[in-house]
Amino acid sequence: MTSTPKQSSSPTHPPDRGPDRGAVDGPSELTDGWPAACAGARLHVVTGKGGTGKTTVAGALALSLASNGRRVLLIEVEERQGIARLFDLPPLPYSETRIAVAPDGGEVRALAVDVEAALLEYFQLFYNLGVAGRALKRMGAVEFATTLAPGLRDVLLTGKAKETVTRSGADSRRIYDAVVMDAPPTGRIVTFLNVTVAMSDLAHRGPIRNQADGVAALLHSPSTAVHLVTQLEEMPVTETLEAIADLRSAGLPVGSVVVNAVTDPLLPANDIDAAAGGELNLAVLATAVAGAGLQVDDGAVGSLIRLAVEHAERVTKEYELEAQLAHAGVPMLNLPRLVDGVDLGGLYDLSGMLTDQGVGLDRESE
Helix, strand or coil, X not given: CCECCCCCCCCCCCCCCCCCXXXXXXXXXXXXXXXXXXXXXXXXXXXXXCCCCHHHHHHHHHHHHCCCCCEEEEEECCCCCHHHHHCCCCCCCCCCEEEEECHHHCEEEEEECCHHHHHHHHHHHHHCCHHHHHHHHHCCHHHHHHHHCHHHHHHHHHHHHHHHHHCECCCCCECCCEEEEECCCHHHHHHHHHHHHHHHHHCCCHHHHHHHHHHHHHHCCCCEEEEEEECCCHHHHHHHHHHHHHHHHXXXXXXXXXXXXXXXXXXXXXXXXXXXXXXCCHHHHHHHHHHCCCCCCHHHHHHHHHHHHHHHHHHHHHHHHHHHHHCXXXXXXXXXXXXXXXXXXXXXXXXXXHHHCCCCCCHHHC
């Protein structure tokens, strides 16, 4: 089943953040847009604090990367069926299923990774235990193994992602131009991505060691980019900055920060400053409202002022938090808050906004 976009009343362009957007010391090109390193990556890992729209951004990113006739795989590893809900589809099986058509003829396929199935696949691939593996499942040994060694679960998930990234067809070309992983949240992302390093230290030889080494090499290479989704609120921004530092310490490649659900400033910059500073004048505003031909009393004008102040304070706080993110030196992309929520049409709108900000693949890397 393949999704097609619905009509959406959402904006079709990212909001203008104003002249003070993300003010930092140094050239703005260091922190804005989609860098060449991301364009050359094949595995795009999307993480973020819960509630920031991680799965939505992963879906929009997959659609953007699939434009111009490319094929992209969107992987889910948390067994939540979030991709199915996002694309308004029934629960996804453990198979690579086409779920959407991208602009200009590309396609997005999806894979909801089932840990038990991935373990049986692993047994068959490395130990030729097809029948025996199914017997182990009936005995409950698969569940026992993943419970006894929680790290094994992450090894299987990252290993499956690596297999899809490196898989080639009969013509020796890669099956997928890019793979997008809807990954665990920021609080667990470094442990998740670095588990194969620990596993390779435990297994000194054999297929487990070889598999772990191959996955670790991919995840620490320029072929991978880890993108962090945040909203401009204190806790998500703090957690994002901590995750960036932890990823860098672990030698994992940070791609970009996607600032989601950004408030669209409804007032000019000078009026934002005046409202946030409590400098709006009731009489002046009442005169302006009357000049527009509206009949309102002072109470209604006062309510307008309070709404303007709340909006200005929100936007001003977002500017401050965005500046904190910019100081991390990671390229940033902005997506607006969709008033009506994210339906399928809104998802395609967000994808178009990412494309407008330079998101895409490097033809030379294909």
